[in-house]
Amino acid sequence: MYKIAICDDEDIFIEELQKNLERYAAEAGREFCFFAYHDGSELLKGYQADYDLIFMDIKMEQLDGLRAAEEIRRTDSTVGLIFLTSLKQYVWKGYEYSAVNYLLKPVRYSVLKMELDRFFSRYHGKEELYLSFSNDSGKYKVLYKDLCYAETDKRNVMLHFEGKEQVIYKNMKSVCALLCQYPQFAQCHQSFIVNLSRVKGVEGLELHLDTGERLPISQPKRKEFMMKLTDYWGDMI
Numbered sequence: 001m002y003k004i005a006i007c008d009d010e011d012i013f014i015e016e017l018q019k020n021l022e023r024y025a026a027e028a029g030r031e032f033c034f035f036a037y038h039d040g041s042e043l044l045k046g047y048q049a050d051y052d053l054i055f056m057d058i059k060m061e062q063l064d065g066l067r068a069a070e071e072i073r074r075t076d077s078t079v080g081l082i083f084l085t086s087l088k089q090y091v092w093k094g095y096e097y098s099a100v101n102y103l104l105k106p107v108r109y110s111v112l113k114m115e116l117d118r119f120f121s122r123y124h125g126k127e128e129l130y131l132s133f134s135n136d137s138g139k140y141k142v143l144y145k146d147l148c149y150a151e152t153d154k155r156n157v158m159l160h161f162e163g164k165e166q167v168i169y170k171n172m173k174s175v176c177a178l179l180c181q182y183p184q185f186a187q188c189h190q191s192f193i194v195n196l197s198r199v200k201g202v203e204g205l206e207l208h209l210d211t212g213e214r215l216p217i218s219q220p221k222r223k224e225f226m227m228k229l230t231d232y233w234g235d236m237i
Contacts, residue, residue, distance in 0.1 A: 192215050
């Protein structure tokens with residue numbers, strides 16, 4: 001089931017686009033679940049980090065599609081974005097927010113089908129594992145492959161990913177149970193969990209990451225951690 005959001009200030013257009021998307025789903029053997037919004041601010045207020053694709057009108061009264069896309073990209077780097085516009089001059093601006101493409105209104109079914117075929121031929125968002133969470137800053141979706149490491153932050157845990165850091169309101173025990181069931185994650189210290197794909201080397205009780213950062217390895221956890229790292233590296237060779 002693919003979750004698709006349509007953000008446009010014209011009800012008639014939303015209905016027409018949804019009808020064409022339902023036609024495509026039937027022809028392609030896919031299942032779509034739709035969410036409709038009439039303004040960028042409405043979309044952001046109800047934003048779910050598990051959308052697969054968003055159709056976004058560029059010109060809307062309160063919050064236009066470009067500014068809404070900018071906000072979305074701060075918390076969700078994986079969702080597909082297709083801009084809708086009747087004005088060609090806005091097209092190139094949309095690519096600044098990693099848009100999949102744009103569709104000129106009125107949208108012909110043949111063009112929509114071509115864009116959807118292209119999108120689904122390379123989209124693997126549902127197949128890639130991700131962590132979805134909320135905090136006081138917003139809602140986030142982080143692919144496990146992009147998660148560099150996690151560290152204890154008072155009673156919660158700070159997640160480090162793609163040069164960013166955000167707190168998840170869970171304790172280290174819960175996060176460890178969530179992440180360490182997968183072979184690419186290991187706990188090197190009671191306060192740290194690391195993505196083994198980001199480890200460049202180990203020196204004594206310290207590991208070096210590809211970001212240039214260094215994390216501690218506790219003596220009690222060293223043997224188990226090194227075994228898991230060796231197994232992971234062995235599988236990668």
